[in-house]
Amino acid sequence: MRYLAPAAAIAAALAAPAPLAAQQAAPLDAAALRDAALEDELAWEITEGITTEIGPRLAGTEVEAKARRWSVDKLTSLGFSNVRIEPFDMPVWVRGEERGAIVDPFPQQLYLTALGNSGATPAGGLVGEVAYFPTLADLEAAPEGSLKGRIAFVSHAMTRTQDGSSYGYFGRVRRAGPNLAARKGAAAIVIRSIGTDSHRNPHTGSTNFDEGVKPIPAAALAIPDAEQLERVLKRGKPVRMKLLLTPRQVGIRQSGNVIAEVPGSDPSAGIVLVACHLDSWDLGTGAFDDAAGCGIVAAAAKRVMDAGRPRRTIRILWAGAEEVGIFGGRAYFEAHRGERHDAAGESDFGADRIWRVQTGLAGTAQPVAARLAAALAPLGIAAGSGRAGGGADVAAIVRAGAPGIDLAQDGTRYFDLHHTPDDTLDKIDRVQLRQNVAAWTATLAIVANAPEEIRQNPAAQ
Ligand SMILES: [Zn+2]
Structure with a gap:
């Protein structure tokens, strides 16, 4: 175990003062936001919407394009900023x-x-x-x-x-x-x-x-x-x-990433990137893999946005074409590698409860890691001692130096459903889905608003 801070230190860390570098930033009460998120309906609404109104969405096909348009409408109506599609080309195979x-x-x-x-x-x-x-x-x-x-x-x-x-x-x-x-x-x-x-x-x-x-x-x-x-x-x-x-290869077609933002208040701070992937395999409706992940990260970001402007920009990435070769993650990296990313994570392992948190936060950001561990512990989430990889679509950004954030979901039944016709909405457990939203909400509130430097090697980026 890595974070054995005494109870008093955890309490003090949770009650950290308002951000130093961002006078306009509203203080975000991570514990209150976490608890409110245990009543979340939005992650379900998004998961239900994508799986019902779009269904299977194989990368590079017309139905994946329809999913992108659906997503832009949804994220815009939720009040996010800079909602857009960033297209890219990729080879397409069909069954x-x-x-x-x-x-x-x-x-x-x-x-x-x-x-x-x-x-x-x-x-x-x-x-x-x-x-x-x-x-x-x-x-x-x-x-x-x-x-x-x-x-x-x-x-x-x-x-x-x-x-x-x-x-x-x-x-x-x-x-x-x-x-x-x-x-x-x-x-x-x-x-x-x-x-x-x-x-x-x-x-x-x-x-x-x-x-x-x-x-x-x-x-x-x-x-x-x-x-x-x-x-x-x-x-x-x-x-x-x-x-x-x-099956056949049908040649080069267009896919794309859908991006939305909660603008930060501090122009000198970087981006906190949270991802999922919008495409799915063609056999099921891609509820577990990965409409739920898109619902979770968007619901969490929306809760932080509604509570007050965070210091760092929170950027949501609903990546295209993950299943067939992480084309979306690669396109994102090529387009945005020059920007400063302060942290990156992804929800892409179903919708069952989160049981472990691991990060790649800098040594100097251990108070942030301690606040995170303390805020997640009441959800039954323990801090692990490994280093976060961040997930497929953000892995390149993490390898380039951004601290990863891994909220590990319980995968016990994940590979019963993974890539099968059985990956459908009825498999989502709404109570566990809400625990995911609560964990990501607390994580975004703490990481996006931390006054500390959280990058491993700020000079290199
Ligand atoms: Zn996936």
Whole structure:
């Protein structure tokens, strides 16, 4: 534990004097704002609105453009300043038909879905013998050319964890497996879905092929179907599968970031950036991933805005095209790297309760970190000892020197829903959603209004 300040010091820190550098800034009572946010309705209203009025919003498509227009209207009507779209171009992949089946020795249908950037099978599908690899390392060890004409099947042992840490490691099966199988001559690849549920819902997600490697058809099997295929393989007879996938690359299209601001009172201070992503995968309505995140950060910023002008500008980034390669985060970084960012964070891990806070605040800003820890503790949030990375869409800004703020959400059931048709509004727990808003409200009130220097290396920025 990092913040073992005595109770009296925490109380004194919470009652910090008004900002030194910003006479016009209204003193923000973080504890009162936090408690009021436990009654929040706005985060739900935004999440419900995006998922109902837009639905699935694959990056670079017309429906994502519609989501941006919806967002500009919404953020403008809420009273934010400088609401705008910052467009950028990106390559777009769209799903086609998708079917799979075991042909021999026990014919039956398998539930699967194409991975983003998957190649297509011939129009009539393809049939091949299954080459089974229990892990990605087993596929890596397969000799070059040994998969000629075969369908590689890679499994893994992803498990349920509170912090989602299993995703980084086992997610490589999806991210790297198809490229590897293609290089070894496979006709196609199927993987066990990167997920933790037991439903016949396959989990999509992006994969990538190296320059010069021809994309092969690549699909994720629903977890019960992957387990079924493993049982069939264990009978020891050759197993043949049929696969039909007809996705296609449609070329360069426009996506964009939606930005809105709460202008700060101190022109010498920097920006506090809070992000989510507006695009979603195409199978569900992207409630958990990530309409809820957009609802949470906007509701928190609105509460701080309504309470009085903060010292630092709070900038909301509803990023486009995160799922398919963090194109929005990259475009934001290119456009705004020259501006001074004092802190950056993102809400993009569902809508279940926040359990840990970690920051990258400077050593000299430890009183700010202590105020933050004290304000979040009543919500059941403990200060961790790690350093914040900030989240996918703000990671580049954090790597460039802005302190990250991580409010870690409980990911225990996140990978039951992630990138499946089951990522829908009914999965959002409204009580936990409000706890998220309360935590971000207190965080923005404290960080955006802190009189202290909070950057690690102010001279470098
Ligand atoms: Zn996401």
